[in-house]
């Protein structure tokens with residue numbers, strides 16, 4: 001089904017992470033459980049008070065706008081109750097894989113400790129480093145767009161077995177630019193990159209993200225990695241199974 005696709009007229013490539021540059025299993029079986037396991041200790045550590053206070057304000061705002069009645073109550077009458085609220089709402093969001101910007105910031109800080117301690121190392125598919133080198137050498141602007149925080153993105157790419165791959169990327173976008181299923185987000189990204197949308201290629205494993213990017217005028221390619229099911233393939237998209245397919 002996939003064949004080599006030529007990057008004709010493409011001046012910038014924007015890459016999703018989970019399921020595109022990086023196996024789903026690394027995110028779901030390593031990163032997410034790590035964040036869950038270290039959440040209580042991170043929130044309770046006075047060294048993290050400033051980070052937790054900032055995240056707490058944002059989580060409380062998100063909780064106030066929450067429409068799902070099963071979300072835990074938010075209590076904030078004491079510092080300890082506020083900490084408990086941060087933990088219980090973060091756990092609830094994580095169980096649903098909600099792409100909450102505040103949760104993603106919190107996870108990024110927890111993972112940062114894990115990378116620092118050597119408990120975590122970034123993972124990318126084997127074909128990724130070579131493709132980044134090839135595209136970068138060809139003068140193509142390279143960027144990441146992921147629901148994970150910019151901090152989390154840079155940690156993954158700076159600690160891979162193939163070395164520090166952040167040298168290839170000039171831009172990182174997270175949900176501060178907007179949700180990945182909104183076409184406005186891709187319009188903002190195009191403006192930030194300084195390239196016409198039609199000269200930008202977005203690669204992702206999620207059809208809804210590609211549909212939003214296409215609506216904003218970007219070129220799109222679906223990544224269907226060998227370790228993934230093909231159930232999310234929308235019929236009309238161009239498909240790659242490895243970055244070697246994108247020449």
Ligand SMILES: CSCCC(=O)C(=O)COP(=O)(O)O
Nearest residue numbers: 016017018146147148152153
């Ligand atoms: C940036 S690493 C962690 C990825 C993450 O937290 C996530 O929710 C996956 O998002 P993506 O947009 O890369 O599918």
Ligand SMILES: [Mg+2]
Nearest residue numbers: 016018019205
């Ligand atoms: Mg993805």
